[in-house]
Amino acid sequence: MEMKKRLTLELRNKKPGEVKELVLDNCRSDDGKIVGLSSDFENLEFLSMININLLSVSNLPKLNKLRKLELSDNRISGGLEVLAERTPNLTHLNLSGNKIKDINTLEPLKKLPNLHSLDLFNCEVTMLINYRESVFTLLPQLTYLDGFDADDQEAPDSDPEADGDGLEDEYENGEGEEEDDDDEEDDLDEEVIDDEEDEDDDLEGEEEEDGVDDEVRLSIIGTNPQHHIAMFSSAFVP
Numbered sequence: 489m490e491m492k493k494r495l496t497l498e499l500r501n502k503k504p505g506e507v508k509e510l511v512l513d514n515c516r517s518d519d520g521k522i523v524g525l526s527s528d529f530e531n532l533e534f535l536s537m538i539n540i541n542l543l544s545v546s547n548l549p550k551l552n553k554l555r556k557l558e559l560s561d562n563r564i565s566g567g568l569e570v571l572a573e574r575t576p577n578l579t580h581l582n583l584s585g586n587k588i589k590d591i592n593t594l595e596p597l598k599k600l601p602n603l604h605s606l607d608l609f610n611c612e613v614t615m616l617i618n619y620r621e622s623v624f625t626l627l628p629q630l631t632y633l634d635g636f637d638a639d640d641q642e643a644p645d646s647d648p649e650a651d652g653d654g655l656e657d658e659y660e661n662g663e664g665e666e667e668d669d670d671d672e673e674d675d676l677d678e679e680v681i682d683d684e685e686d687e688d689d690d691l692e693g694e695e696e697e698d699g700v701d702d703e704v705r706l707s708i709i710g711t712n713p714q715h716h717i718a719m720f721s722s723a724f725v726p
Contacts, residue, residue, distance in 0.1 A: 491515045492524040504528035513538040522547040550574045560584040572599035584609035591622050604631040
């Protein structure tokens with residue numbers, strides 16, 4: 489799909505000034521250049537143009553509020569001074585899979601004071617000796633290069649669902665609920681057991697009382713023959 493048509497579809501009847509995020513991945517650029525995008529996208533903060541066969545960013549409009557720019561898997565080899573001029577507040581730039589060969593090609597990025605994350609995976613420049621040290625020296629404002637800082641500490645993921653925290657929390661919460669259910673079941677089982685024991689105790693107590701009464705009656709009857717005769721006779725009186 490051509491970039492202009494894709495842009496129209498992505499707008500979905502919105503005005504360019506209302507759009508904050510725009511994804512144009514895998515469409516076709518016009519002779520390796522950006523087309524259809526204008527400075528009317530004044531509130532755009534995230535722009536992704538992955539794998540659109542870009543050779544140059546020379547047609548990129550002025551986007552003062554743009555923070556994150558995805559340009560991976562294109563054929564860009566230079567001309568990065570345009571980014572410094574037209575995206576002055578850029579913080580994240582992904583140029584992975586492009587034709588960046590020399591450290592000097594990155595020098596225009598020095599004019600992006602807020603740039604703290606740069607990705608150059610699968611670019612030839614990454615094969616140079618002391619590549620990482622050279623880039624951090626050239627661009628002191630950088631915090632992360634290819635996902636790691638100067639001390640090889642990995643950058644935190646800005647999206648909590650990508651590293652599975654929400655799922656872990658959900659799992660932990662579910663596990664806690666199961667534990668609570670188990671505790672409640674245990675309490676119920678204990679109550680049932682206690683009730684059964686109380687019933688057994690009551691039955692035993694009643695049996696003991698009945699035994700005592702029988703013993704008392706027998707002892708009384710056994711010690712008084714007249715009572716025995718009287719009770720025996722009364723049982724057959726109509």
